[in-house]
Amino acid sequence: MTDSDDALLPLDAVRPPASSKDTKGAPAPAPERPVARVVVDSPLPHLDRPFDYLVPDSMHETAEPGVRVRVRFAGKLVDGFLLERADESEHDGRLMPLERVVSPERVLTPEIAGLARAVADRYAGTLTDVLRLAVPPRHAKAEAEEPAKQDLPPAEPSQTESAWNAYPTGPSFLGALRDGRAPRAVWSALPGARGWAGATAEAVRATLDGGRGAVVVVPDGKDVALADGEFARVLGPGRHVALTADLGPAERYRRWLKVLRGQVRAVVGTRAAMFAPVADLGLVAIWDDGDDLHAERLAPYPHAREVLGLRAHRSGAAMLIGGYARTAEATQLVASGWARPIVAARTTIRGLGPRVRPAGEDAELAKDQAARQARLPSLAWRALRHGLESGPVLVQVPRRGYLPALACRHCRTPARCALPPTRRAASPPDPHAGAAFPIPEAPAGPGHLCHGPLALRGGHAAPYCRWCGRVDADWRCSSCGSPRLRAVVTGARRTAEELGRAFPSVQVRTSGRDGVLATVPAARALVVATPGAEPVAEGGYAAAVLLDGWALLGRADLRASEEAVRRWMNAAALLRPAAELVVLGDAALPAVQALLRWDPVTHAERELGDRAELGFPPAVRMATLTGVASAVRQMLDEVRLPPDAEVLGPVPVDEAGQERAMIRVRRSGGAALAAALKGAIGVRAARKTPDVVKVSVDPLDLI
Structure with a gap:
């Protein structure tokens, strides 16, 4: 055969x-x-x-x-x-x-095998693809090592007041974990850089005291390091492991084997830890479930929150979804009765939260030359100056790079590359600016131009194309012929440069894609960071400014408002109580109002209501088909969709001929939709159809 x-x-x-x-x-x-x-x-x-x-x-x-x-x-x-x-x-x-x-x-326990099958069915994937995510590659040397004998003393009782006492239902949640029950909760955490990690460690300890194990998933290595320290303090040394990709294959497999062999029963890690083979699982927890790092980049693209929810349901474990902000998906779980909210009293929130002030379109220009150079509203300038008198201040910039978007200074036409595309870039692409989408290869000559967006890497650099990577030193505007450029978007590195000129006697530190700082000392400094890369300041930041709110709120994304609230509140939680925080955004916008009142719950409920009215997730189940136009249309003609399925599109998604179609069904029809798509994928594979169609069920990005 x-x-x-x-x-x-x-x-x-x-x-x-x-x-x-x-x-x-x-x-x-x-x-x-x-x-x-x-x-x-x-x-x-x-x-x-x-x-x-x-x-x-x-x-x-x-x-x-x-x-x-x-x-x-x-x-x-x-x-x-x-x-x-x-x-x-x-x-x-x-x-x-x-x-x-x-x-x-x-290495494959029955529980993980059953979970992998359920995840594959939910996301229209294959069991093999899920097992690649669930079971790490074998490292023979680590596997052959004799397990170290551990004679751990009993965990010492905590001498500090429980962090859960600040929440009316917090003590009962811990009590249910100790009793071996399976409470499910959506937790709106109080502001405080380290409070969430300590409270999560207490929940894990209560689970261990009840004779069961726990799995905690956080977005990135910075959060793992913070949680790792709190777990060691609360649980005691040797009672948990931290799993991250940067450990290396040998050490990661060694720690994973400790969990498999039952040497430890508590795990904290990034999204791969959602499949950790903890025996007698009693608690699964996820922190900041709105972070896109929780979504797997490999097929079948599962989300850690959904995988942990499936695991909790199948194993009868408790589940804790925590964050400073709240997603519409978590709100849907509360609205359906599957989970209960854990929220602090308003008086407690007001005592711990920062003083948020919106700058909006501040008409008052900065009153001295330094503020003019930094292009800050006067309110933001005063907040930075006053904050620097007592400690570090944080400046959040939503865009990385130097000047990632340029336009003609005369007519404001966006600056585009006027060079023919080539197979190989003449200069290396900027690491701070990824390509928006691939450019089809075309022969050099008139009529075949790149048309990619131009950007600047530095103050004395020539403009370069973010798509083909080549320098266009002789650029002229295609509309008016002017050779002069202006910035459309200011990146983090340019902001740090401007603030350094505005505050010449203050150290300016940056945290972003080039290098993420985990912590900064309590000394006087300006910390410029992109969202998600904000370091923890010892004792908290004295003040903060959230720049370019329009850049977050104006994105063409279903989750733009939700994501803006999440990023702002994550940064605001790093401040000292009652510290001043200035957000550059219109105070009338719901997202800004959620930050002003520190009320993510109302904002999330409004988001969920709007999406239910418009027919978008999580009120419905949705899948996307992305690929060459002919392949997407062919698959739509062949797939046997549920009777209530509604097809939106297909529509173009880039200039390379890719199209995307969306299929929408009621929540009850999600399993039937996944089964239908999986069958269509199998038929195309059996026919050896050359054009691949990417199928993603409940993706984060729909637009």
Whole structure:
């Protein structure tokens, strides 16, 4: 049977091909449960099911459910996981034997195998793709190490007042965790840079005291480091592990094995930790679920909040969704009764929150030359100056880079590249400005121009194209012919440069894509950071300014307002109580009002109501199909959608011929939609259709 023949067979006819061992005589089968059901590492979606293999007598002791195996499939030796052993097979012919057991370590637990299957079905993906995310690559040296014996003393009782006492329902939540119950809560955390990590550590300790394990997922390594320190303080040393991608393959696998082998029962990490094999799971928690880092970039693109919700439901564990702001998805869980809110009293919030003042379109110009150079409203200038008298101040800039967008100074026409595209850029692209979308290759000559946006890397640099990366030193406006440029958007590095001139005696520190600062001392300094990269200041910031609010609120994104509130509140939570915070935004806007009153709940409820009225997630389930126009339209013609499905589009998404279609169904029809899309993907794969269509269920970005 050839590979092409195999791809055209129906699902129930696809069987592993015969091997040379079949002609020489099959090995003796295992005396008990001689059939192994194996999930094979195959990229073909129409083969997303287990296959039966024979367990040789020589592998009877080692071929246990959960181990890594090697099998022959479609004429090749491939990897796989042994899911279960059985007495009989539905296959009528002779079964191929397992080639070998890679390791006797049972790395795939039944709970994670079932969860991976549920995640694959929810996101129209394959079990193999999810298992790649759930089980880290094997590191033989780390696996062969003898587990270190740990004689940990009993955890000492906490000597400090519980952080959950600040919330009316906080103590009862901890009590339910200690009693082994499964409360589900959406937590609106009080301002304070380290408060969320300490409170989460207390929830984990209460779960451990109840005899169960816990998994906590946070957005990035900076948050992992903060939570790691609090967990060590509250739980005691050696009672948890932190899992991040930057640990390296050996150390990460070593820590993951500690969890698998039951040496520790508490895990904190980035999104990959959502599949940590914690035994007797009692709590899953996610911090700042609105951060896009929680969305997996690899197929089938699961979101950590949804995976943890599935895991809590399947295992009967508690769930905690925490953040300073609140997403519409978390609000949907509260509105449906699946979760309960944990919110502090208004008097407590007012005592700990900053004093927020909107600058809006401040007509009063700065009264001295330094403020004019920094282009700050007078209110923001005074906040920075007063804050620097007592400590560090934070300046949040929503755009990275220097000047990422330029226009003609005379007629305001956006500056575009007027050079022909090439296969290879003449100069390296700017690391601070990623390409908006790929440019199709075209021959050089008249009529074939790049037309990418121009930007500046520095004050003395020539403009360069953000798409092709080449310098356009002789640029002239295509409308008026002027060679002069002006900034449309100011980036973080340019802002830091301007503030350095405005405050010449103050140290200016930056935190962003080039390097993220975890902490800064309490000394007098200006800290310029992009959203999500704000370092924690010892003792809190004395003041803060949130620049360019229009850049966040004006984005063409369904979540623009929600994301602006989240980024602002995350930065505001780093300030000292009653410190001054200035936001450059119109005070009449709901997002600015949510920050002024420190009321993310009302804003999230309004967001959810607006989306329900317009028919957008999370009020409905939605999937997107993205690819070449002909492929998207062909798939839409062939897929058997649920009766209530509504197709929006397709519409162009870039200048390379890509189109996107959106399919919308009621929440109750989400499973049927995912099944229909998965079937269509399998048919296209079986036909070996050349054009790939990316299918994403409940994506973060719809526009």
